[in-house]
Amino acid sequence: MSTHTTREKLLWTIAILIVVFYALLPVLWILSLSLKDPATIGDGRFLPQDWSLKNYEQLFETDAFTYALRNSIGIAAIATLISIFLGSMTAYAIARLQFPGKGLILAGALAVAMFPPISIVGSLFDLWRQIGFFDTWWGLIIPYMTFTLPLAIYTLSAFFREIPWELEQAAQIDGATPWQAYRKVIVPLAAPGVFTAAILTFIFAWNDFLFANTLTSTDRARTVPATLAFFTGGSQFEDPTGVISAAAVVVTIPIIIMVLIFQRRIVAGLTAGAVKG
């Protein structure tokens, strides 16, 4: 980097600022809306005239949002855990073993990921009603896993391939069972991959609106994105823009926390020093 001239640095800084500004503008706008007094919501100013937390108070006045938050966290967390658990084992097998049907599994996973969700949501609705999964957590967790597993398998198998096989053999010789070698050596080393896959899976489940809206009907399993759509204003003439913005800000917080926690684990070069050259 020392070879960069001042001029280059300046240009880079400007370019980065433009990109950051472009990316964050909508977020800042929502933050601004959520802090505006309901009366001045349409004033078109970027900075609120009267700072107020009224929208946030109104958001938590009823239980609807709290329930939705609980559902969102629970469903996304469970879907993530199961996806990572199953995905890592599948990815491990794909990265390490030669077995018939390996290509088929990968192709199948890819095909599932490419399937448009909208095309299955109708039949899922009927099926779930029949077998009693409608409006339950599992009713959402299962379709989420369908779409996040391929992602997890692809990400993780790429990471597993990077881990030298000798490490596992060393563990076996050190007296580890295959399961111990997997859990104590392979998984810790694939941690960046595991966390990357976990974040992607979590975000997918957290942000989904289509399934959440279609496959739920009450507070029992309705997640935040679906709940937001059901928000009403204080009166029928009032648009709940402020409250929705406040909710949008609140739902972003867990994602930010999660990324911040996991980001520290997503460091390159975790396998440095394992093998020579």
Next chain:
Amino acid sequence: MAEIQLDNVTKRYGDGYEAVKDMSLDIHDGEFVILVGPSGCGKSTALRMIAGLEDITEGELKIGGEVVNERAPKDRDIAMVFQNYALYPHMTVRENMGFALKLAKVPQAEIDEKVEEAARTLDLTEHLDRKPGHLSGGQRQRVAMGRAIVRDPAAFLMDEPLSNLDAKLRVQMRTEVSRLQSRLGTTTVYVTHDQTEAMTLGDRVAVMRAGVLQQVGTPAELYNEPANLFVAGFIGSPAMNFMPATIEGDRVKLPFGEVTLGPEARERVGRAEGVRNVIAGIRPESFEDAAMVGEARDSGATFPAKIDLVESMGSELYAYFTVEQERVESQELAELAEDSGVGEVPGAGGEGQVVARLDAASKARRGEDLELWVDTNKLHFFDADDGRNLARS
């Protein structure tokens, strides 16, 4: 501690390729045995079969008298040092070395004690709490050794453990390994492609080629009585010189002249009937500057040679000269040349180039003629067809 026995062990892959063919080898308790050979000769595969990392297609493997063919690596009580060390990068040196003991549910206090003792032996004490990523190559190598010795296993298996170190460190670690092994007295199987390592380290050395065990013996046996052309060419540096020759009685016609065999050589070769075409092998140190020989002169023959090149090592000289000869045709020699890389250098290795190791005081000069002496007792002769040493047939 235990002995390791390979009984007609064969490794055949799914595509029919045989990496190890019908290998039988007895490794005694506490012995240091080296498997050596060019790359692809099956030595690593053999080691990995002992470790349990490769299945054995045919034959029996016994460790401590018990057949272990079907046992998982963890149940064989062996420790292995990998070529690339295979340290667990997410664990500290202490955890790396204690991992096996921890898995074996040894009490933590005992683990600490053993790890610290091993660390003292290997001079790693101050690095115990560092991760492998922050260690130098030599330190990593020692950690890999440490991981093996803390367990006090029945046998050590080492797969080219020194090949990733630079030349100086390699020599240093070589002595270290040797000292460690003789102190611990643990049965050790050590794989290398470096014949110098094999010769200096092993109680016995097993030379392999293309999956077949060629010869097993002490370093001196391999050096002085190679079983065939391959072993003769592989062991020793600079390598043995090969040239076509004909034996008739005790007269041998070599490209640079006809000599009479010394009594030792004659005894080894035995009585040949009629004229026999053979390949003669002469080690570089069997030559000497005729002016430096003195009393031993009578046990050899002298001949003039035009020196092409002189390399001075300080303690000795390597003089290269060319002899008129037909090319020695042998698959084993071709393979050796290919392995050492000389096959790709035009004009080198084949075509009658001979190297002689001379006394440092020799007056050998590039481009000048020199009277050379060859010790006729130290000549080796190999069957021109199958490469076997005549002395052993």
